[in-house]
Structures are given as C-alpha cells and as structure tokens.
C-alpha cells in the first residue's frame with residue numbers, strides 16, 4: 001500500500017507515477033509496458049513506472065492525496081485527502097524515481113541470460129552483461145552516470161523561444177537552468193576568420209569552457225551537447241578536439257561518443273602534400289571533422305510528456321553509426337565564413353530529441369541549427385555576437401518559413 005500526492009500533469013493527463021524505489025516493489029519482474037486494472041478499469045503501466053487509465057482523467061485535482069493498493073487483479077486507488085503543502089517536495093522525489101526506475105529496468109535486462117565481457121570478445125552481444133567491464137579499473141576517475149538524479153524541466157519564457165540573441169553566449173542569463181534538451185554547435189575556430197579574435201590557445205579554451213559551463217547549467221538532466229570541431233595545422237597538428245573533450249569532462253559532462261564527419265570530395269582540395277610520393281615528409285590532408293557527443297549527468301532522458309520521436313528506422317540504423325558522410329556547405333552561398341550543412345544539426349536533432357523539444361546553438365552563425373530545428377518541429381534558441389550574421393540567420397529562417405507555408409498551401413489545394 002502506498003500513498004502519494006498527485007502532480008498537475010498526472011491529474012490532467014490521467015496517470016499516477018507509482019512512487020516506489022524499485023519496480024519490483026509493485027510489479028515484480030514483469031516487463032513494461034503492461035496491461036493491468038485500476039479500480040477494475042483497464043489500465044497500463046509504462047516504462048517510466050506510470051500507471052495510466054482513462055478512469056483517472058480529470059478525477060482528482062492537483063495536490064490530492066491518494067492511496068494506491070496492489071490487488072490481485074491490478075490496483076485500487078482512493079482519495080484520502082488533500083496535501084498541497086507537500087506537493088513541491090513530492091514532485092522532486094517523484095522525478096528521482098523516474099531515473100531509478102529506468103536504471104532498474106536496465107539492470108533487469110542485464111540480469112537476463114546473455115553474453116558478457118570476455119577475453120576474446122562476445123559474438124552478437126545480445127543482452128550483453130558488461131558490468132564487469134564498467135567496474136574495471138579503467139573507469140576509475142572517469143565521470144560516471146548519476147543514478148539518483150532529480151529530473152527537473154523548467155519552462156523557457158515563450159518570448160525567448162525561436163529567437164537569436166545578439167550577444168556572447170558566455171552568459172545566457174535569459175535561460176533558466178534545466179530548460180534545454182539539446183545543444184548543437186560549431187564553435188569559432190580561432191583561425192583568423194572575420195569573427196575570430198586571435199586568442200592564445202589558453203584564452204580560446206577559456207572562452208569555450210565558459211560557454212559550455214553555461215550549456216551544462218541550462219541543459220536538462222540527460223540533455224545532450226554536440227560539438228562540431230575540426231583540428232588545425234600540420235607543423236605541428238593542433239588536436240583541438242582532444243582539449244575540448246578534456247574540458248567537457250572537467251565541466252562534468254559524460255561522453256557518449258564521437259562521430260567522424262567524412263566530408264569526402266567536398267573538403268577543400270588541399271595540395272599540401274608535404275613531400276610528394278616520398279617518405280621524407282608526407283602530410284595528412286584532413287577530409288574529416290568531429291562531432292563530439294556528451295550528456296549531462298545521465299545517458300537517458302525521460303519522455304515525461306509523451307512527445308513524439310521523429311526518426312525513421314532507416315535513419316536510426318544509419319545515423320547511430322559513428323561515421324557520417326555528407327558534403328560541406330558553401331560559405332559563399334550562405335554568406336558566412338564557416339556554415340555547417342543542415343544535414344549535421346538535422347541528424348543530431350532527430351537522433352537526440354523529441355518533437356517540441358528546445359535546441360540551443362550558442363554560436364549560431366548563419367542560423368543553420370535554427371532551420372534544422374524548425375524543419376523537425378522543434379524550437380530553437382541561438383546566440384551570436386555579430387549583428388550581420390544574426391541578420392543573415394533571420395533572413396534564412398524567414399525564407400525557410402515562407403517556403404514551408406507555400407508547400408503546406410500547395411499540399412492543401414491538391
């Protein structure tokens with residue numbers, strides 16, 4: 001028997017988030033989602049431990065205290081009073097359960113008979129138990145997932161959604177903490193482009209560290225941060241991506257992986273061979289860039305509002321691979337010295353966010369991330385210090401929106 005105070009969303013949408021530490025406390029080892037009964041009406045338990053039933057819809061007001069009892073054929077819920085004063089406290093506690101529920105789901109999956117880490121690798125890795133590997137000393141000192149986090153999502157003022165702020169993203173005071181679902185960006189490279197400031201490496205790293213600390217603050221738990229970066233120079237080569245990884249880990253991000261973006265023949269056709277067909281000093285000509293992918297505090301992110309995934313099966317199969325191939329964007333066509341192609345933010349947005357999520361680009365440039373967000377029915381927020389680029393971005397966004405509404409009109413009239 002359990003008691004809980006219902007949240008606003010629970011009462012309006014018709015569910016109860018089952019307040020237990022471990023799923024087995026209430027439903028044992030059965031797999032979710034599963035069907036059950038609530039006060040003899042048909043109900044469903046989803047994978048976040050929420051008990052849904054149309055019986056509940058509009059039945060209680062937010063702040064109502066209910067008692068939930070496990071019966072042989074399902075559950076029984078009854079109102080036992082109002083407890084609004086406890087509401088904020090309970091809301092936070094409940095959010096923590098979402099994550100513990102999620103990790104207990106993962107633990108159950110691992111416990112099922114499957115492969116495990118072995119000296120010769122494991123074929124197939126189905127239901128793979130990798131706990132031995134993750135407990136190994138290799139992981140000592142590497143930030144690990146925070147198990148008992150509280151998932152809080154703060155609302156961004158409506159006025160700030162779909163907007164580019166013409167200011168430095170070192171401070172994003174407009175954004176509340178825990179409000180952004182994904183950051184996608186390509187930072188300035190400090191290589192003498194119009195907007196570059198000829199920083200020393202340390203000054204450059206300080207700028208990025210400050211911006212990414214702000215990004216960490218504004219991301220929701222489990223929110224993702226994707227940084228597109230290329231390495232520089234040859235004599236010697238400057239591996240910017242390794243320093244960015246180090247700085248992101250120092251800030252507290254968890255690293256999820258890195259994508260090699262193969263620009264193929266669209267990469268600037270460098271003829272800096274070093275020594276032609278001779279081992280004296282041949283140099284590598286980069287035709288790739290990196291997309292470094294991080295998470296805040298946890299790897300998974302609950303979908304509490306049942307938002308829609310928009311990635312197709314084919315896209316998921318292809319884009320979850322760590323090498324992506326598509327051409328670079330033409331700077332002269334866009335009017336910005338270093339735009340990335342729309343394909344880059346588009347894939348990340350579809351892979352890492354749900355519809356109506358909020359995507360931040362703290363170095364917005366010509367607005368490519370904003371267009372990708374609109375195209376996928378997400379919101380954007382951007383920061384850009386150069387007014388002229390904000391103008392270019394806003395023009396591109398307007399053109400995209402009018403092309404989109406033209407298309408809708410012509411579909412409608414067919």
Ligand SMILES: C[S@@+](CC[C@H](N)C(=O)[O-])C[C@H]1O[C@@H](n2cnc3c(N)ncnc32)[C@H](O)[C@@H]1O
Pocket residue numbers: 167168169170185186187188189195336338339340341362363364365366367368369383384385386389
């Ligand atoms: C590599 S470009 C981004 C290009 C962008 N992805 C696009 O597709 O157009 C980096 C941008 O960051 C801007 N920038 C540099 N420092 C900044 C800062 N402190 N805050 C906000 N924007 C900044 C530059 O003006 C430049 O437009």
